[in-house]
Amino acid sequence: MSHSAPSRRRNTPKQETIKIVTKDLIRDLKVPRKDPSGMSIILSPLEFERITSASRIRSAEEREAEMSAIRREKEAAIEASEDRKALLRQADFSRRKNEGPSDLEAEARERAQYLLEKANTQRLEQEDEIKKMNELILGAQCHAVQDAQILEKHLILNELQEEERRLDAMMEVERRKAIERQEQIEALRKDQRIIGKRQIIDQIKDREEQRLLEEELKEQEGQEMLENLEKLQMEELQALEVKKREQRKLQSEILQINEESLRAKARKKEEERIADLMALEFTRKKMERDAEFEAEQERIKKEKEKEVARLRALQERERDHRAEQDALRARRSQEAAEREWRRKEKEQALKKAEEDERLRLARVEQVAHKEHVHAILAARERAEFERVIKAQQEEIAREREKEEKLKKEQLSYSDMVRQQIREKEARTVKHRIEVFQEVEKMREEARNRQARLSEIKIKKLNELRTAGLPEKYCNEVERKVHFVPPIGN
Template structure:
């Protein structure tokens, strides 16, 4: 397959374009209205171009026998591919008529726009944008602060309306509530509340102990009263128990008497039952005697029947014996008949065997006669087969000689074709060698150019690396300066924060003292006994003031 001149000049299969940018933009001027103009006549190819593209010199010009003598010969470019060498004419005019001419200013502008920014340049632009945004935000915050301050001054100068006053009172109430709740959450206040709750618990506990003692005294009195009542009930129960036991004794005596009467009645019933059983036993004996007599009579009848049956069996045995004798006589007659039949059959078989032997002798005589006739016929067939075999051999020899002649003829023709093919191969190989030589020369030039370009790119990379190192060093120094400035600012902020915390601690101690006095006053007003109030005051006053 033919390839272009660029592929022939050395972009191998592993060549890849270097990406300059992920996106691309094309200036619209490149698609403007073309200015039609005649192109100047192409100059002759330089020596380098001739070496690179194979421009025709004395050998590269297309030689046409029919060319007009007055018309100049067009320049050509020779393109060498793997399997083809072509000469292309170089046109002296723009064949499409769509070319345009750009001024130098537009060209410079397009080149400037086509510049691809590096990562460092994009990072610098982002930092500049961040700084600008930060400055703008700071300016906006300053304006907002000024506006808020002006609004506060304006509100102070003008009087408050009813709604504003009410809202202010609500806000003040909520603020006081929040402050009070916040103060209650502090550790010192929690401890004061804990001491107060402890005192209140002690007071409640003492009251509960006193109440418990009173309840115990009342319970003891109630128990004594209940004991007296229980003693009276016990005596009454004893008297009732004695009456019940007396009734039980009387009931037992009456029960014994009833049991004695029942025993006597049972004895009488038992005697009556014995008499009845005696009578039944007597009747049973009489019945048994009667049954025994009946059984004896039945036994006599059975013996008589057995005797009669025995006589019948004897008669039957005699008849069976006579039948056996008759059967034996029949078997003897059957044996005599079988012997007679066997003798007769043997005589018949002997006669049949004699007949078979005679037939066998006759068949042997006939076979001998037929064999002699067949031998005479076989000799004639053998002579005919030998004649046919001789004729077939002669025909095969003639066919073999014919094939040998044809094979020799084909061999001569094949050798002629091989000689012609060898000559053609030699010619084609010389042609391929010339093409390969041109290709190797082009490949050498391509490799040489690639090496030069690689050297230039390596120098550019080294320069970029050096610039990157310098920028990095500047960035590190800038960061160090910024960190030093931040450390100074942080130290100043820490000192200010320390002063603020000291002020807050002093105000907090004052506020806690006020809270202590207030809570002690509220505790006394709540009616807590003086003893517990003094105890709470003593504990509250000795609490250490914690400074946060």
Template sequence: MAEVLDKPGELTRNQLQLKRLGSGSTNSRSSTDTRRYRTRARTSQVDESLFGSTKPKTSTDKRGPLASKARDKSQSDQEPETIQLITKDLIRSLRIPWRDPSGESVILSPTEFDRINAASRVLTKEESEALLQACQRKKDADIKAAEERKCQIFEADLSRKDKHALTELELEARDQAQQLVEQTNDLRMEQEEEIRKLNKLILGAHCQATRDAQIQEKKQIRAEMTEEEKRLDTMMEVRRRQDLETMEQIEELRKQQMISGMQQINEQIRQRLVEKHLQEEMKENEKQQFRENQERMNLEDLKALEKKREEQELLHEEVMRINAETVRAKEQIKEQEKLDEMRNVEYMRKKQAREAEYEEEQQRIKKEKELEIARLRAKQERAKDYQAEQDELRARRNQQIADREWRRKEREQAAKAAQEEAMLKAARLQQVHCKEHLLSMEAGREKAEFERVLKVQQEAMVKLMEEEEKQRQRALGHAEAIRQQVKERELSAVARRRDMFKEAQLRQRRLDEFKEKKLKELKDTGLCEKYCSQVERKARTCDQ
């Protein structure tokens, strides 16, 4: 629905928006319901040219403002275009104005519009890979061109240097470059397996020399420690003798102290014996006094026992009197219990008589009730017999009516079944005729199909044979190409082996020179000749 303005093929922003009105109206409901923004692309961008220029555009009409006003008036006199949008929920009519009401519409040229369309297209994986490969090829071509230019410049410099005499700076630069090349070659040679082994041997020789020096130093330290231990042993022996003398003096003093202590102990024992004798005399006096007190207490106890026995006799007499009174009271209670028992027996006898009379009365009432129930039951039986006869009569009549109705329905069903059987026979005959006709038609179609399939198979066989012949020819050509490639590879392998042999010889010569240089440097370090000869011998053994 894009409209053409003053220039053909140019679109305004409003017209671009009109293109999306249909889809926007259909998606408005879902967008308001979900309230979530769905990402179309994580790397999406918006072209800034769609928003127009920040500078206001001046009119390019050469006829001046009057001409532009006249043109606007003529456009306003024309009837504006009306378009009709039909969506799922409504139908709308939109009027497209001839002039932009906002004055901010953007006019895009066809080239710009095509560029935006091309930029907005999402590339597929294959297209992205193709684009990356193209960029890589371009980058490789640029690098190759740069290398070629560098080589040309280098060759030009060499030719210029050969033609002209070198200055001091150029000589110094050449020496530095040569030195850098030599250092690079030395570093490269250091990475060779043989040189690394030689470096290990040299390092081992240095380590061995250092270890021997350490062992010698340890021996010297051990001798010094032995001398020091001897000196300490002598000092300890002198100190031990001094300690022995001191201990003898202490032992003598201790003996004297023991003698004086024994004398003091004997004096204490004598004093203890005297004190013990005095204590025994005091204990004997105390025992005599205790015996006297005991005899006096025994007399007092005898008097108390006599008094207590008299009191017990009085108490016994009182108890006997109380027991006699208790016996008399018990006899009176027994007499009273006998009287109560006789009264209870009389009461029970009267009660049993009353219960017997009540039982006889109940038996009489029960018999009368049973007679009444039997009379009522006989009456009910007679009523039931009459009702049963009436029910049986009604049932017999109903059965007769039902039998007549059943026989009528049976006759109707038999007639209906006979009619349906006749209709089925007619339909079956019709089906048989139709089936025979269809079978004949199917046989004709199958025959035609068989002939068509046979023809197709024959054509396929011819094509297959032709294809097999082509494949055989291609296989022969492929085999010839493979044989040619094998020959070329054999020749190239021979050439590579020859080059590798020459390169190996050159490498071995360089390694030998570098080894000699390393051994010379080892000797120049001032290392013992023994270790240098060991390293040289091991290096030659490794080479063999």
């Protein structure tokens, strides 16, 4: 045991290390025997070659060649697939041909046949004859229903009459019972009237007694009212005496007040007289002051008038001096205006002479220009005339060419029309043949249609009879549609 352990340690392979040398130290790193990430794989040489070739950058020619190879492979695969599909379809067709139609195909064919027959039947139902027959059948059914309704109405009417008779009998019984009840009620009312009459008589007696009592009470009340009235009269007399005393007292007070008022009026009158005297004195003094003021104003006015007269004299003298100065200035201004007028007249004469000379030169130039324009216009007219002549000649030539071309076209058109006539005649013959064939075809279809309509009519009449419609209505429908059964049936 002691020797086996060292031997195993000696046989254990030495772990791989990597020495890393850096600037500051040297380290030995151990390489682990297992992949710590667990993602390591082992590639085959072919896979490794494929990866390396895929990682290599290929040129455009290589990529194009590769794409061409891929396209060829796809096309070959598609062709092979189409060949296989064709073989499978051929085999399936042969199998179906040998085996016959399947259940689904048979069912689909039967359904298609049923739908086709149904469509043909519906199309025949839209025929006018069938529509008319349907209307007649519907009318016959309506008549049958109407007859049934009339019969039912008669039955109902009979039942109603029977019910009315029964109700009349019941009403008669009820009427008799009502008469008996009414007689009983009348007897009861008669007894009640007798009782009521007795009660009314008793009430009249009671009311008479009540009236007598009320009259006695009224007499007592009247006596009491007389006594009260006398008492009230005495009270009114006493009140009147008191009122008279108060009036006498009031009159004495009024007299006293009047005397006081008269004395007050006298005092007021005296005061007014004194006030009038004072007003007269004030007016006199005011008039004296006004007279003095007016005298002073008159004196001031006279002084102002004297001053105004003096100023007016000064203004007159100043106005005369100004008039002389204005006359002098006017003469000077007139002389200056005359000098200016003479100067302007001279300038206008010079300007007029210059304008006349300028107009003369302009007329000469205008005449020369006019002659030049006439020469140019003449040359233009001559050139225009030559151009028109040339254009007319060209137009004549074009007209001739056009006429020749028109003649050729007319000849060609005539040939074309003749050809069209021949073609139209051929088409007409062909159309007549086709129309004849179409008419024969339509006649055949009409015969077939009439046969189908006859079958449908027979079927509908049989359905009516089977439905239990009365025979007279069936015969009427058959007569109205002018039905003629086919020979041999």
